[in-house]
Amino acid sequence: MRTRIAVSAALGLGLVFGAGAPALSSNLSAPATASTKASATASTNLSAAVTPGQELEPITDGKISKGDTAYVDVTVATLWKDPKSPRTVDKPALGKPVDLDKWNKDLAGTEVRRGLTGKADTQATYGSQVTVLETKGDWTKVAVTDQSTPKNKKGYPGWLPTKQIVENDRFGKLKKDQPRAVVKAKKTELEGVEFTKDTGADPSFNVELPLIAQDVEDVRVALPGGGAAWIDVKDVNVFDIGEKPKKPSGDDLVKTAKQFDGLRYLWAGVSAYGFDCSGFTYSIYRAHGIDIPRDSGDQAKAGKKVSSKNLKPGDLLFFSTSSGTVHHVGMYIGGGKMIHSPNASKTVYVVDWKKWDKGNEFSGARRIL
Incomplete structure (x- = not known):
């Protein structure tokens, strides 16, 4: 430089x-x-x-208060279910700066990585806008503006250490x-x-x-x-101001998705340090200027329904429990295959989706483009 x-x-x-x-x-x-x-x-x-x-120079009153608009000021901020959710092993994700490489290393074991389930809700990357919903000691509950969810009209909610965000008009x-x-x-x-x-x-x-x-x-x-x-x-x-990316083809989406082949799954993840299943599909579409909901159950209502016999690259494939609750999403890439980030024991990888679906949990496909 x-x-x-x-x-x-x-x-x-x-x-x-x-x-x-x-x-x-x-x-x-x-x-x-x-x-x-x-x-x-x-x-x-x-x-x-x-x-x-x-x-x-920042324009700020120097404090974080309910109703403020703030911005993430660490590489990736993890939003937790509540301030008591983080474990000792999660300490590298709680500082400023965060040390996500160390956190990933500390989460090498499948069980300790799986232990994030239900404790973390989502993540927000550097510079993301959030709305302050509540403060409690050294912690703040925020809503991530660019992650749509029925949970809160202001964005996806969760708790993070207050030091990881800044107010700067x-x-x-x-x-x-x-x-x-x-x-x-x-x-x-x-x-x-x-x-x-x-x-x-x-x-x-x-x-x-x-x-x-x-x-x-x-x-x-x-x-x-x-x-x-x-x-x-x-x-x-x-x-430029107001300019959006050109509309992608399905192959464009697949190309973007494949660059993360081999990246370890991370519950709540929405970054190049780890994705969960819906964080992966959400992020790939967002990279091409298309906003879809953050969670798989809500993504299953986006776009339009498409038959499994008429799939095209970029379509989203959904899998549900016997009760009908969507629990997984992947992206169809053509040739009967999908790319997905399935669980704490796996990485982002490509599979024959019908062979992978041994439990016959496929519940439908949606076309966003």
Whole structure:
């Protein structure tokens, strides 16, 4: 990562584009209250209308309260059934920063991994918007805005350590007013973090951050805790304000799904550190700009019903208990096969779905596209 020119009036954000980078529009106005001159490793000297980084400082009252809009400020936050749900083995997922590699290592045994069932509800990736529902000591109950569920109209609910979220109205405005960079790689890194004491996190698949500058090699993004950093342009898709990804084909969905072949199952998981069955299908569709419900039972009501004799790649296959309760979902990939994240003893993998369904639990298929 080469050093960047910083602190200019460009975009009103204390940043400039690298050489040859296209200009992006901004709806933010920079207050003309000071004149600061800054220079960087490039031979250009630029006059700034604002103090370096001023337009990236968080706007916050410094506390988390019921009704607030906040943002996830760790790589992946796990939402728990209640504050007493985490076990000793789950400690790496409770800090700031989180250590998800260690957590996965500590969950190597099938039984200890299966022990998450019923204790965790879902996860939310870095920068995700949440609504604060309740606070209790060092814990906060939130609803994840972009995960639809009948459980709460504000989003998928659950408890997390309060330190894993931040209130930052400026970040919220940037999310509305700037183009966005969406991580398409399984994992990427923030480099050149500036104008903040917050060290940020490690953005993973589907993380969306406001775009404030771009050159041929990297994009500059705003961070939920304030400040900005660079991400390798090869790891993201860039969308203008209001722009959506083009409608995918079923094969596009399958291609995205297959990059996670071999990833260990994780109850409640929605990230490249582990998926549960519906977190996997939810995340693959979301990567292509299509929102479906978070849980399998609700996904089974989305889209339109399709016969098992007329399946196409990208269709969702559902499996139910004898009482009719949907308990599993996978994605059809063609040729009689599906890709899925089945249980704590397995990884994401491809199977002949009829041979896999030894209990004859298939309960229907839905087409979302």
